[in-house]
Amino acid sequence: MSSNYPESDAANSTTSSNEHWSSVSKHVVNSYLEANNALLAAMGLPPSSETEFGTLTARNRPETAEEPITELAFGDEAWLMERSVDSYEDLAVGEYVRFTKTIDETDVSAFAHISGDTNRLHLAESFAEQTQFGGRIAHGTLVAGTISAALARFPGLTIYLSQDLEFRAPVEIGTTVTAACEIVEQLGDTRYRLHTTVETDDEVTVIDGEAVVVIKESPSD
Template identity: 85%
Template sequence: MSSNRPESDTADSTVPSNEHWSSVSKHVVNSYLEANNALLAAMGLSPSSDRHTGTLTARHSPETAEAPITELAFGDESWLMERSVDDYDDLDVGEYVRFTKTIDDTDVSAFAHISGDTNQLHLVESFAEQTQFGGRIAHGTLVAGTISAALARFPGLTIYLSQDLEFRAPVEVGTAVTATCEIVEELGETRYRLHTSVETDEAVTVIDGEAIVVIKSPPEH
């Protein structure tokens, strides 16, 4: 398996070096900004595009994918989003959102720092090489976080009620993943049941599950 572990980490290290932690401090701040970005997206900020057109995701064509949505504050130019509907009033069964990003080394390091999950499987290559995975993999809950990012990009204000997850395969550090959330049932009172999944750029399903959410009309600005 490939690894993006910095050369400064020695083979007998049990935790990332202080220098390595310092290198991700900016990324930690960006993680908080990403949460703000998700909130703005949930409030209905979106590109002006025709229904069911959206933006190509890296899962389908990383070489020719269009630029990400410029209207979303604190966005990353490498993130991609595709959604089937832009207006809240058009939400219905079959509508979906896809969100694509690469789970890179700084994501893994920042998540370990923020969550406290410093399992060596995710952080220390020499340790991870001795496991069944043959190298470092991303935290499962970090990968699952892309589902939340996709949900936030439905038009309106999306609120999680529940999420069931099945982890089917590991994700190597440096892998691009695409989370897809599709409405499969209207439950009434702005509640919806969705099929949620995450795939790698090689179309391998790594997470499968189901979510119950509330999607309210966007607040008036």
Template identity: 65%
Template sequence: MSTHSPDSETPTATPVREQWSSISKHVFNSYLEANNAFLASMGVQPPTASKTTDADRDCGASTTVESPLAELAFADEAWLTERSVEEHDELGVGEYVRFTKRISESDVSAFATASGDTNRLHLEDGFAETTQFGGRIAHGTLVAGTISAALARFPGTTVYLSQDLEFLAPVEIGDAVTAECELLEDLGDDRYRVRTTVSAASDDGDENDDGRTVIDGEAVVAISPLPDE
């Protein structure tokens, strides 16, 4: 990883103060969301999510809403979820969940700060244009995180036990990605072997670039019934 600061001089670089303000805003939101999820896991009701202000939208913040799924602390009105069953006792081989979201500029900025991965390939236009990708791309582990988001949407409480991944293609900032998780094998004791894939649709309108598989792999997870509330 490069030690070069993301605020180096490039013609398209965002002013340092403005960039830091934006990153700080999104990191705060990420920490708040993580805290809410932790409180929910402990049986404490987190604050009700509300729509963002105009200032939030200027920073590219998400619009959070109350989640219709008991498994989630909150949702975003732009996220899409499809699942084949609604109850934990209906889970079995062949059941699936699909989760779709667009990878935004704010996602990349927040992930870079939260993870410490400030690779110039993800943050600097001028540098990224000189690489084999021809422009900035999203962090691979950020994109892979949508698999975790999909797993969390199975009915019940999902816990990761293992994950194998193969990164097949890059994801550009602005692409919409869909993570699909399908139960392949019932291992007993609420544990399952799961096929995990992520596909991406380009934001540039190129139909030939839509639906390409960018990540493939398998996971083992435990999906237990939701605790009584």
């Protein structure tokens, strides 16, 4: 069967695609290496600094916040967090956590590679421009993941039981979003119902929903 595309165009398309996924793979592998280094450090072993893609640079190495939250493995200095209480014993109706980060190009590319969601709406600008959105947007579930990030910042150990989501608006790549989780009902000793939202930096609510979680006291290190 003949092709409508010249061989040179097809080759260029293949090369461009390979370069794109090579870039994505570098980001994913480097992220994996950092998580592995954290495990090695906990075991008292020296970290690994090399991958098949070369040495990690300061640019792609996650930075640890100056005052990290002890419940979390690591953070990034560009991420912002606000919470109403710092003690597990003070958790009650009305307490909240807010988590802020920018959904950037590397987030979208890595999420597409890891999840397998390679919808062209998120990855191909020429295709996305022809849609109702007029350009590429971030995956809805990637944006919703910031809710999980906020939940992880409650004092104690948070475990998801359920999450209802309503996607109200798209999120353009490069947008800074804030996920907010507020306890609205205590369902038992350790079970809570929360109102969960994600807003853009211009205060547009892009996700609204409700979660049920268990928050237990953190095990001692």
